Amino acid sequence: MSEIETNIPSVLIAGTHSGVGKTTVTLGLMAALRARGLKVQPFKVGPDFIDPSHHTAVCGRPSHNLDPFMMGEDGVRRSFCSALAGADVGQWVRLLQHAARSLSHLLVGEWREQLEERPPGSD
Numbered sequence: 001m002s003e004i005e006t007n008i009p010s011v012l013i014a015g016t017h018s019g020v021g022k023t024t025v026t027l028g029l030m031a032a033l034r035a036r037g038l039k040v041q042p043f044k045v046g047p048d049f050i051d052p053s054h055h056t057a058v059c060g061r062p063s064h065n066l067d068p069f070m071m072g073e074d075g076v077r078r079s080f081c082s083a084l085a086g087a088d089v090g091q092w093v094r095l096l097q098h099a100a101r102s103l104s105h106l107l108v109g110e111w112r113e114q115l116e117e118r119p120p121g122s123d
Contacts, residue, residue: 010090023051026091030058033089041083043092066092 011029015022026042033040042055042063047070052063064083066076084090 008084008087008090010092012092023054026051027054027058030055030091033091034059038088039086041087041090043080043083043090045092061087
C-alpha cells in the first residue's frame with residue numbers, strides 16, 4: 001500500500017447488535033466532517049442496501065462495502081485503498097465488535113506495526 005493511502009485517517013463505528021445507534025452516530029459524524037469541509041469516504045461492512053444510500057447522500061461519494069466474507073482480505077484492501085483516493089477521511093460501520101477488530105487489524109494492523117517499529121521522533 002502506498003504512503004498516500006496510509007496517511008488518510010479513518011474511523012470505525014461498531015456496535016454489539018442492531019438498534020444501538022451505529023447509523024445515527026455514523027451519519028452525524030459524516031455530516032460534521034463534511035461541514036468542516038472534509039471529503040469523507042464512507043464504507044459499510046456486510047449486506048445492507050439502506051445505510052450505503054444514506055452514506056452517499058451525506059458524503060456526496062459512493063459508499064463502498066468492505067466485507068471480508070464476500071470479498072476476501074485482498075478484495076477488502078483493494079476496495080478500501082482505491083475508494084480513499086481524493087478523500088480526507090474514511091469512515092466505516094460494522095455490527096459486531098469482534099468482527100470490527102478483525103477488520104480494523106486487516107486494514108490498519110500492518111500500518112500500526114510499521115509505526116510501532118519507528119524510533120521516536122522519526123516522523
